[in-house]
Amino acid sequence: MSQTPRQSAERSVPTSADVARLAGVSRATVSYVLNNTSSVRISEPTRRRVREAAEELGYVPHAAARSLRAGHTRMVLLPASASSVGPLYLQFFNELQWALRRLDYTVVQYGSLGLDGDEAARAWAELRPVAVVSLGEVGLTPQGVDILKRSGAKAVITLAPRRVAGAHSLVMDQSEVGGCAVAHLVQRGRRSIGVVMPSEPGLEHFAEPRFEGARRAAAGTGARIVPLALAYDEKSANDLAAGWAGLGLDAVYAYNDEYAMLLMRALQDAGIDIPGRTAVVGADDLLLGRLLRPRLSTVHIDMVTGQLLAELVDRTVRDPNGEPETRDLMGARAVHRESS
Amino acid sequence: MSQTPRQSAERSVPTSADVARLAGVSRATVSYVLNNTSSVRISEPTRRRVREAAEELGYVPHAAARSLRAGHTRMVLLPASASSVGPLYLQFFNELQWALRRLDYTVVQYGSLGLDGDEAARAWAELRPVAVVSLGEVGLTPQGVDILKRSGAKAVITLAPRRVAGAHSLVMDQSEVGGCAVAHLVQRGRRSIGVVMPSEPGLEHFAEPRFEGARRAAAGTGARIVPLALAYDEKSANDLAAGWAGLGLDAVYAYNDEYAMLLMRALQDAGIDIPGRTAVVGADDLLLGRLLRPRLSTVHIDMVTGQLLAELVDRTVRDPNGEPETRDLMGARAVHRESS
DNA sequence: TTGAAAGCGATACCAC
DNA sequence: GTGGTATCGCTTTCAA
Numbered sequence: 164m165s166q167t168p169r170q171s172a173e174r175s176v177p178t179s180a181d182v183a184r185l186a187g188v189s190r191a192t193v194s195y196v197l198n199n200t201s202s203v204r205i206s207e208p209t210r211r212r213v214r215e216a217a218e219e220l221g222y223v224p225h226a227a228a229r230s231l232r233a234g235h236t237r238m239v240l241l242p243a244s245a246s247s248v249g250p251l252y253l254q255f256f257n258e259l260q261w262a263l264r265r266l267d268y269t270v271v272q273y274g275s276l277g278l279d280g281d282e283a284a285r286a287w288a289e290l291r292p293v294a295v296v297s298l299g300e301v302g303l304t305p306q307g308v309d310i311l312k313r314s315g316a317k318a319v320i321t322l323a324p325r326r327v328a329g330a331h332s333l334v335m336d337q338s339e340v341g342g343c344a345v346a347h348l349v350q351r352g353r354r355s356i357g358v359v360m361p362s363e364p365g366l367e368h369f370a371e372p373r374f375e376g377a378r379r380a381a382a383g384t385g386a387r388i389v390p391l392a393l394a395y396d397e398k399s400a401n402d403l404a405a406g407w408a409g410l411g412l413d414a415v416y417a418y419n420d421e422y423a424m425l426l427m428r429a430l431q432d433a434g435i436d437i438p439g440r441t442a443v444v445g446a447d448d449l450l451l452g453r454l455l456r457p458r459l460s461t462v463h464i465d466m467v468t469g470q471l472l473a474e475l476v477d478r479t480v481r482d483p484n485g486e487p488e489t490r491d492l493m494g495a496r497a498v499h500r501e502s503s
Numbered sequence: 504m505s506q507t508p509r510q511s512a513e514r515s516v517p518t519s520a521d522v523a524r525l526a527g528v529s530r531a532t533v534s535y536v537l538n539n540t541s542s543v544r545i546s547e548p549t550r551r552r553v554r555e556a557a558e559e560l561g562y563v564p565h566a567a568a569r570s571l572r573a574g575h576t577r578m579v580l581l582p583a584s585a586s587s588v589g590p591l592y593l594q595f596f597n598e599l600q601w602a603l604r605r606l607d608y609t610v611v612q613y614g615s616l617g618l619d620g621d622e623a624a625r626a627w628a629e630l631r632p633v634a635v636v637s638l639g640e641v642g643l644t645p646q647g648v649d650i651l652k653r654s655g656a657k658a659v660i661t662l663a664p665r666r667v668a669g670a671h672s673l674v675m676d677q678s679e680v681g682g683c684a685v686a687h688l689v690q691r692g693r694r695s696i697g698v699v700m701p702s703e704p705g706l707e708h709f710a711e712p713r714f715e716g717a718r719r720a721a722a723g724t725g726a727r728i729v730p731l732a733l734a735y736d737e738k739s740a741n742d743l744a745a746g747w748a749g750l751g752l753d754a755v756y757a758y759n760d761e762y763a764m765l766l767m768r769a770l771q772d773a774g775i776d777i778p779g780r781t782a783v784v785g786a787d788d789l790l791l792g793r794l795l796r797p798r799l800s801t802v803h804i805d806m807v808t809g810q811l812l813a814e815l816v817d818r819t820v821r822d823p824n825g826e827p828e829t830r831d832l833m834g835a836r837a838v839h840r841e842s843s
Numbered sequence: 844t845t846g847a848a849a850g851c852g853a854t855a856c857c858a859c
Numbered sequence: 860g861t862g863g864t865a866t867c868g869c870t871t872t873c874a875a
Contacts, residue, residue, distance in 0.1 A: 176654055177653070178851095178852055179852070180852080180853095190853075190854090192860085194853065194854055195855095195860095195861090200854090203860075203861085204860060206861095221654075223625055223628040223629055223650065224852085224853075225571070225851090226630050227567035227568075227576075229854080230567050230867090231565070231567045231568050231868065231869090232853050232855090233854075233867080243600070260614035260616055261617065263614075264617070271611050271614070272583055273610075274600035274603075274604065276597055276604075277601065288563040289563055289564055290567075310561055315516045395790065424794055450735065450737070451761065451764055453737065454764055519868070519869065530847095530869080531847080532844085534869070534871080535870095535871095540870090542871095544844065545845085546845095564869075565867090567867090567868080568851090568868035568870090569869055571853095572851050572868080573851085573869085574851065
């Protein structure tokens with residue numbers, strides 16, 4: 164190989180041994196000083212010499228070495244939610260990161276796009292995270308949970324629509340969203356209700372439970388539910404709107420506000436009066452929905468706060484043998500505006 | 504402390520030594536088999552025994568130990584972009600992750616919310632990433648870059664509005680966006696142009712260059728530029744609209760499509776004709792902007808593809824001593840619809 | 844074809 | 860107060 168890096172300056176990465184040498188002390192002393200170890204008293208001059216040496220060399224401790232020695236990490240791994248991030252999730256994510264860092268965890272998002280459930284779990288396990296908080300982007304299986312636990316994860320928490328065996332499942336029951344929307348429409352006298360299913364991949368985990376919730380809410384009310392495929396582009400919306408009359412619907416729950424805005428515009432352009440002829444309801448309570456005319460009715464989702472979840476993570480890490488709680492952490496309520 | 508974990512089963516994490524023991528071979532053999540080391544021939548029966556043992560124990564290699572031994576990682580660290588992620592960034596991010604994983608890198612987003620530049624750089628450096636790709640969420644200083652390089656990062660790449668000394672700076676010149684918008688407005692005969700500055704923290708890195716670009720585009724045309732603070736809520740928009748007449752503006756460039764939609768609605772509600780009395784231009788070319796009436800004019804941004812950036816990362820990792828290229832990777836063009 | 848052993852960097856126990 | 864040193868899990872050279 165011609166890759167011998169001899170010419171490059173390639174000043175190698177300083178280690179604690181380098182710091183020790185420069186400060187004229189042992190590596191142990193360096194460790195004590197830099198970690199403020201309280202069980203040992205180091206004289207002030209020594210401390211200063213060590214600190215200065217570390218500063219001068221630009222010493223940064225090696226996380227891998229440290230965690231190897233320690234036998235555990237403080238890493239909380241969040242599978243990176245690629246698709247399906249609305250502003251709601253984003254805010255939640257930020258809160259969670261904040262709160263976890265305050266609890267002295269290192270928060271790392273791991274890009275798992277295109278890995279299947281168990282591949283992903285293995286990849287995560289290699290990093291030996293102390294906790295994994297999955298938001299349901301990757302289908303975490305019971306085997307996946309087992310892999311993670313066997314590799315030392317103290318807490319495996321899913322915020323998925325469905326429960327996952329073995330994990331502390333915090334179910335965010337998406338079906339409530341669909342349920343609220345349809346209950347609202349039924350209550351307002353609608354009986355023939357379309358439910359938009361986004362064609363975009365990755366949204367099924369959310370769309371299907373929402374649809375199920377819609378179906379359940381309609382059961383026994385005499386209302387019928389019709390699934391409607393819709394892609395997030397104007398053509399798809401116009402096609403759907405063009406055949407609207409033939410569907411015989413008097414209302415539609417459009418998965419979320421963005422799809423609802425798209426569909427509502429197409430319906431308006433097709434001459435369908437809203438809410439007169441067809442009522443439209445979205446979900447997520449986006450600001451933009453309020454700007455439409457008529458104003459978009461929606462389902463407001465109360466998300467668990469990041470703070471709360473961070474505390475659960477911490478509690479579970481400290482007592483991993485507590486009973487996995489399966490709690491529902493999402494509240495949903497319909498917000499009536501003008502489109503329904 | 505009463506935390507002695509003696510009662511818990513606490514089956515400890517399997518290591519390669521455990522696999523070796525179970526398979527009746529040495530740790531070296533285990534390593535050879537599991538890594539498909541080609542420089543050494545292992546008999547097929549042995550291979551199978553090792554594989555089965557690993558499977559049975561649920562063995563997952565310890566990334567920290569491996570990289571400690573190897574002296575380097577394949578980790579590409581992306582500071583997690585907390586605020587300011589539009590759908591545009593999201594797609595780019597996903598592309599980048601995909602492409603990097605295809606090149607056999609481990610992509611990790613590190614939540615750096617609330618850390619200042621050098622703190623953040625030190626935190627990242629602890630993980631010894633082989634590359635850092637910053638999208639400008641954190642103010643990466645030349646010192647920060649130095650810390651990273653000293654800790655072994657082969658590539659430090661910024662996609663920031665501004666150049667950062669020492670890094671391979673891929674400038675995404677946000678000022679072009681503002682420039683395009685204002686040039687478009689001037690060309691259509693507007694001479695008194697408001698430029699929205701979002702009040703939300705974290706957006707300054709984008710908003711300021713965009714504003715600068717706007718100012719430059721107006722210079723010498725006789726048009727005047729007026730900064731307008733606007734928060735992303737209805738009240739702020741209504742307040743701004745209420746005083747609109749007093750501002751004497753015939754056009755506004757609203758930072759991006761979302762702010763533009765918000766402001767446009769408030770202006771319409773205040774009885775301002777658009778585009779007759781005031782033209783409105785956004786940026787990002789969101790689908791939703793096309794749904795408004797009048798349809799929202801915007802600035803379309805051509806983002807560098809994730810694939811391209813991934814290749815640059817890989818090239819830089821392989822040849823860290825190449826000249827840091829400072830390339831502009833963003834194209835912007837105005838899209839005229841109906842609001843201007 | 845397989846095994847023994849050194850060593851990556853940091854920590855914490857035990858001597859001095 | 861401070862210094863030697865064993866150790867964490869893994870890879871890889873050298874010997875057998």
